[in-house]
Amino acid sequence: MPSSKNGNPISRGGKGEGRKRMGHDKPATHRGGCPCCSPYVWDAYRPRDPGLSRRGFFGVGAAFTAAALSALTGKSEAGAAGAAGLATALAFTAPAIALGETRRSRADAAPGVTVYRGGTIRTMNDATPLAEAIAVRGGRIIAAGTEVDVAARAGRETRIVDLRGRTMMPGFVDCHGHISMTALLMGFQNLAPEPAGPIRCIADIQSELVKYREKTGGGRGGWLLGASYDDSLLAEKRAITRTDLDEVSTTQPILVYHASLHVAVVNSYALSLLGITANTPDPRGGVIRRWPGTNEPNGILEEGALSLAMPRLPQASREELLDLLDMVQDRYAAWGITTAQDGATRGPDYELLSLAAERDRLRLDVIAYPFFTHIEDLARSEVEMKRDYNGFKIGGIKLMLDGSPQAKTAWLTKPYEVVPTGFDTDYRGYPIVDDATAAKMVDDAYARGWQVYAHCNGDAAADQFIAAIEKATVKHGLADRRPTVIHAQTLREDQLDLMQRLGVMPSYFVTHTFYWGDWHRDSVLGVERASRISPVRSTIDRGMRFTLHNDSPVVPSDCRMLLWSAVNRRTRRNEVLGEEQRIGALDALRGITLDAAYQHFEDDIKGSIETGKLADLVITEEDPGVMAPDDLKNLTITETIKRGETIYRA
Numbered sequence: 001m002p003s004s005k006n007g008n009p010i011s012r013g014g015k016g017e018g019r020k021r022m023g024h025d026k027p028a029t030h031r032g033g034c035p036c037c038s039p040y041v042w043d044a045y046r047p048r049d050p051g052l053s054r055r056g057f058f059g060v061g062a063a064f065t066a067a068a069l070s071a072l073t074g075k076s077e078a079g080a081a082g083a084a085g086l087a088t089a090l091a092f093t094a095p096a097i098a099l100g101e102t103r104r105s106r107a108d109a110a111p112g113v114t115v116y117r118g119g120t121i122r123t124m125n126d127a128t129p130l131a132e133a134i135a136v137r138g139g140r141i142i143a144a145g146t147e148v149d150v151a152a153r154a155g156r157e158t159r160i161v162d163l164r165g166r167t168m169m170p171g172f173v174d175c176h177g178h179i180s181m182t183a184l185l186m187g188f189q190n191l192a193p194e195p196a197g198p199i200r201c202i203a204d205i206q207s208e209l210v211k212y213r214e215k216t217g218g219g220r221g222g223w224l225l226g227a228s229y230d231d232s233l234l235a236e237k238r239a240i241t242r243t244d245l246d247e248v249s250t251t252q253p254i255l256v257y258h259a260s261l262h263v264a265v266v267n268s269y270a271l272s273l274l275g276i277t278a279n280t281p282d283p284r285g286g287v288i289r290r291w292p293g294t295n296e297p298n299g300i301l302e303e304g305a306l307s308l309a310m311p312r313l314p315q316a317s318r319e320e321l322l323d324l325l326d327m328v329q330d331r332y333a334a335w336g337i338t339t340a341q342d343g344a345t346r347g348p349d350y351e352l353l354s355l356a357a358e359r360d361r362l363r364l365d366v367i368a369y370p371f372f373t374h375i376e377d378l379a380r381s382e383v384e385m386k387r388d389y390n391g392f393k394i395g396g397i398k399l400m401l402d403g404s405p406q407a408k409t410a411w412l413t414k415p416y417e418v419v420p421t422g423f424d425t426d427y428r429g430y431p432i433v434d435d436a437t438a439a440k441m442v443d444d445a446y447a448r449g450w451q452v453y454a455h456c457n458g459d460a461a462a463d464q465f466i467a468a469i470e471k472a473t474v475k476h477g478l479a480d481r482r483p484t485v486i487h488a489q490t491l492r493e494d495q496l497d498l499m500q501r502l503g504v505m506p507s508y509f510v511t512h513t514f515y516w517g518d519w520h521r522d523s524v525l526g527v528e529r530a531s532r533i534s535p536v537r538s539t540i541d542r543g544m545r546f547t548l549h550n551d552s553p554v555v556p557s558d559c560r561m562l563l564w565s566a567v568n569r570r571t572r573r574n575e576v577l578g579e580e581q582r583i584g585a586l587d588a589l590r591g592i593t594l595d596a597a598y599q600h601f602e603d604d605i606k607g608s609i610e611t612g613k614l615a616d617l618v619i620t621e622e623d624p625g626v627m628a629p630d631d632l633k634n635l636t637i638t639e640t641i642k643r644g645e646t647i648y649r650a
């Protein structure tokens with residue numbers, strides 16, 4: 001077995017795999033992740049095909065799912081293997097819609113008319129981009145246009161809302177994120193670096209954990225839990241260890257998750273509680289980090305070693321999870337979001353969201369894309385695709401074809417700028433499945449009439465997806481299917497041409513230009529390729545539709561950051577990354593309104609302010625169409641309206 005005791009990069013690929021993975025003592029190699037590429041979503045996924053096997057993924061995936069699943073089922077003994085079995089046994093059943101009045105039936109029945117006037121109403125409807133007034137009744141827009149026209153439609157018993165110079169837009173649509181996973185992580189203290197969280201240095205992490213203890217009345221089940229720390233962005237520029245956490249407590253267990261979710265750190269008390277000692281061997285697919293020159297654990301648990309801790313963490317009850325989901329919805333609403341996505345739904349996520357629908361606790365609409373590990377569950381489920389179950393809907397399926405550029409696991413056609421230590425100089429990342437498997441999954445989806453999303457960060461992964469689409473299109477014929485490349489970080493011009501011909505949409509994780517932009521330029525892709533990550537301008541110039549996303553919980557689902565990044569493309573160091581790919585604010589706005597609704601097959605009811613569409617609206621203090629580009633991230637959201645009801649007010 002390769003040694004990890006000195007903290008050097010180690011090899012722990014599967015037997016015969018011969019692949020070296022990255023070490024975490026160089027935190028820059030592990031900045032951030034993606035719930036659709038992070039290990040913990042790899043539940044229930046047995047490596048039937050050797051091409052699918054990534055041994056390091058399974059330990060953590062199963063462990064995290066075990067925790068999530070037992071939280072939902074109340075089965076605390078759910079170990080990794082048990083969780084895997086249970087998850088595959090979950091069929092998706094249609095939510096039982098609550099009897100009596102639901103939020104939307106109340107909205108639909110509401111008799112009164114509300115007229116909004118006196119501000120800038122940006123409709124996102126190209127025919128009439130600006131309206132003087134709109135009228136809303138029963139959760140829908142019944143008129144939009146001039147004051148005279150709207151007044152004529154509104155009748156006399158009307159409530160008039162004066163916008164007082166503010167701007168009204170269609171509600172924002174989160175077109176790729178993971179709302180259920182975001183809810184789960186809301187149960188942890190946010191230890192993300194600024195601006196996604198409050199952290200600048202290790203002392204900040206310590207004080208946040210103290211705050212967590214206070215606000216939870218002693219911790220969750222006695223544990224202090226944190227998530228999303230990023231040692232590469234700490235002032236100290238070093239990995240945190242149990243010593244740092246011992247300064248917070250030596251009598252209470254502490255666990256904090258790295259932003260990548262590949263790593264966690266525990267304090268000495270937690271180590272003893274978990275029975276992890278100098279004599280504990282590294283578990284399969286994982287590493288217990290040790291102090292240099294000794295066998296003594298330093299508190300850092302990597303990959304499969306997380307399975308030693310996860311099943312022992314305190315469980316959240318269904319009620320607690322529903323409360324966490326409420327909190328996430330409140331936060332999304334404060335960012336102007338009226339439709340959220342669950343972009344890699346697994347069994348436990350499905351249970352939570354359908355329960356929330358049954359209990360009438362979805363204030364936002366949620367569209368789920370079950371993870372491809374659940375294709376069979378979905379095929380035999382009683383859920384009707386694209387049907388609204390009291391705010392919850394299944395949109396299609398989600399494939400995952402590579403990793404992430406920031407972790408240097410994205411599958412590229414050309415080598416990384418700086419290959420990770422221990423890798424060959426032509427290292428280009430790697431696929432998750434082979435071409436035949438990708439083609440079969442797309443073919444299956446086409447045969448069943450399911451919409452298909454695919455996580456592709458590297459251009460080689462996009463090549464694989466586009467080839468699969470082309471094959472399936474030849475076989476099944478051209479039709480309006482709106483397949484979507486999720487993240488689409490390194491799309492080339494020739495790929496955009498092909499995508500346009502085949503009707504494939506890109507959904508860009510455009511805030512990469514800020515969060516990892518410097519890292520992409522200096523180490524991941526080099527100047528040339530990094531300058532065209534999220535090639536939004538190239539997409540617009542072709543007249544193609546595109547969308548913009550934040551991939552919550554990877555980074556917060558703040559839509560203002562999407563507008564700001566697409567328009568400015570500034571990195572953390574405040575340098576412009578790819579000036580030629582910048583776009584205008586109103587074009588960016590399409591990517592979180594009309595085109596985002598289109599991506600969900602909901603442009604008939606959402607995404608613009610037009611008669612007959614849902615009254616999903618956001619009101620802002622400033623007008624993003626005319627405000628200074630650098631101020632877009634400070635756009636003040638004053639009110640968010642879902643189906644005619646105010647769900648957020650500043």
Ligand SMILES: [Zn+2]
Nearest residue numbers: 034036037455
């Ligand atoms: Zn992803």
Ligand SMILES: [Zn+2]
Nearest residue numbers: 034035036551
């Ligand atoms: Zn994702």
